[in-house]
Amino acid sequence: MANVYDTLMERGYIKQVTHEEEVRDLLGKEKVTFYIGFDPTADSLHVGHFLQMMVMAHMQRAGHRPIALLGGGTAMVGDPSGKTDMRKMLTKEQIQHNAECFKNQFSVLVDFDNDKAIMANNADWLLNLNYVDFLREVGVHFSVNRMLTAECFKQRLEKGLSFLEFNYMLMQGYDFLELNRRYGCVLQLGGDDQWSNIIAGADLIRRKESKPAYGMTFALLTNSEGKKMGKTEKGALWLNKEKTSPYEFYQYWRNVADSDVEKCLALLTFLPMDEVRRLGLLQDAEINEAKKVLAYEVTKIVHGKEEAEKAKAAAEALFAGGASMENVPTVEITEDELGCTVIDLIVNTKILPSKSEARRLVQQGGLTINDEKITDANMVITKANFNDKSMLIRRGKKNYNRIVIK
Template sequence: MQIYEELKARGLIAQVTDEEEIRELVNTGKATFYIGFDPTADSLHVGHFMALCLMKRLQMAGNRPVVLVGGGTGYIGDPSGRTDMRSMMTPETIQHNCDCFKKQMERFIDFGEGKAIMVNNADWLLKLNYIDLLRDVGACFSVNNMLRAECYKQRMEKGLSFLEFNYMIMQSYDFYHLFQEYGCNMQFGGDDQWSNMLGGTELIRRKLGKDAYAMTITLLMNSEGKKMGKTASGAVWLDPQKTSPYEFYQYWRNVGDADVLKCIRMLTFLPLEEIDKMDAWEGAQLNTAKEILAYELTKLVHGEEEANKAQEVARGLFAKGGDTANMPSTALSAEDLTDGSIGILDLMLRCGLVPSKGEARRLVQQGGVEVAGEKVKEISAAFTAEQLSGEGLVIKKGKKVFHRAYLAS
């Protein structure tokens, strides 16, 4: 099975501009392709994970990746998938985030002479003359067509700034620039980027009279139609300082039964023949599938040693209910206590186990919270500095989430 057919079999391809041409390019290793990453944080997250894996798969098949970090488009902010405007970042923050991305990407992508390259669109976008851009590029875009794009339509009700309205033009210009400078003939991205990507292929056609291609990747959604990669405490990050290897492992270990095989197929590098045999798995076998998923993805992101450690800790917690080694932990300070203690609702919120006190209250009332092996029966329950000293207290949320809270000395 060639790479394009494998991508289809894994359910990774959402939309393509010219299927036969794209199939021929990637199967023969003749694609020079790019994927853009806007530096909106100092770490990549699960939302970027599928794009990184796609780049790795295509590079293994002989194609050349161009990683584009949006040091320039980061000044504007992508409105796709947003109901509000992104906060503006300083140039220093944007550059710092770009540097962090490079370090994380090197685990997935092989950079070097004749291999993958990383470029920053600040190098050309920040040098553009506004009047020249309007005349040279703006004339190629129809405002009517732009307003029909999904990325803009969903923002029109609440208000779309002129700043964000320019994002499609900037992304299209990126493709146009990379086509000329590096022979980049394809762009890949999330399915929510389709309109922006078509803008690039059209700009290349109108300005250069040549063909370029676009393919979108299926967004990672759960069986309820929600984007995966979020927890009560926020995004699942690839940086171990923001999401520990154990927490990363546990996120995938806890995916729903209906989602586990889809995730294995789309995200791991296990052979399809092996995955196809799992389609008949049910009951306890699905827990085994979840362990396989969690281990494989943790190994990809954090390495085999951390994957082994996370798996051992997870199994130890379920077997013994209290091994705190490498367990996610929160250090409390005296300022977190009121009159020498902290209530269960505040404690859960402080540990990032819930997004709000209301959610904490609901969990306690439903009997879904344990502290130190005892079920918390009252929302008024509180824990003293003495109880939180030393090793602290282990909080169990539901059946699968463990967290240690302790008072820092």
């Protein structure tokens, strides 16, 4: 049976490992309990988290046990990694609500039945800590000089790093120690921006418990230009269908750059690597077939087969100029809402988040209504702009929305 380490390496997940030979050996021989932390700072996971869920799924399918650690405690502090500004503070109630939402989304890929995976919350041990005891037990093992060289702090030092956030590394290190003591967890995984925090935790276990602990990071989901993927005009590409509809989700993957198709197929689907490489080699018009496979497979994992089929049918109907509009994202309005400008309509119906973005779209010639290009941002929308109470809006070449009068 293939070692999951080799699978993860072949598919392009692994970026850094603390002890490569030992970790590979361990994953090939034993059932390993590992963890990934998720701070519940929103009420949905996004596509960056999805990559980490895929790693959990590969690991679980190979017989290992995942712990999805919800950061109910750490979310009250905020991780400075990869951030230029301090995160906003959340209430305990908000964090708890977000944690519940996460669990439902994890279950799409990770099986929590019969202790096959564990959902833990670091609020259970962090929120009632005695600060002096914590400093004596944990703080004594952290060198401030070393912490200041960590990438996650370096970026923030220019703008100012609060002491609140400076504690984050100690708290994450302590999480690993707690999970090691409670569940025998010996491996922490995370995005590459977590490398310093992961090393700190593994080091703490070695010092406190005199036994080995390991860390592994994966590449962040970036495009061929090195920019983070999963950003849309409306913000993040969410896994919750109320925040990002399955159609929009499908369209995002349908429209990725040609150069990113093979990487996305490897990281975000379970297709065999032979098939991934075959699709990745397609050129010109044929690469569109590979993009359809990518969009369908990722949407199927996140939203289920039925939603993936609907999104695919809607995209094909529009592309072929077909008549089926039922799966295109649709907003209903009343006749009373007519008489506003096209800019107001687009923002009021939440097709775009701001008037400046809507205006820019018009100025760049990227907005059409019922196949007519709109050049006047102040054009007033009336009943005459609707065909049989329906209006089709296209942004750019491939983003469609429909507005219907009730």
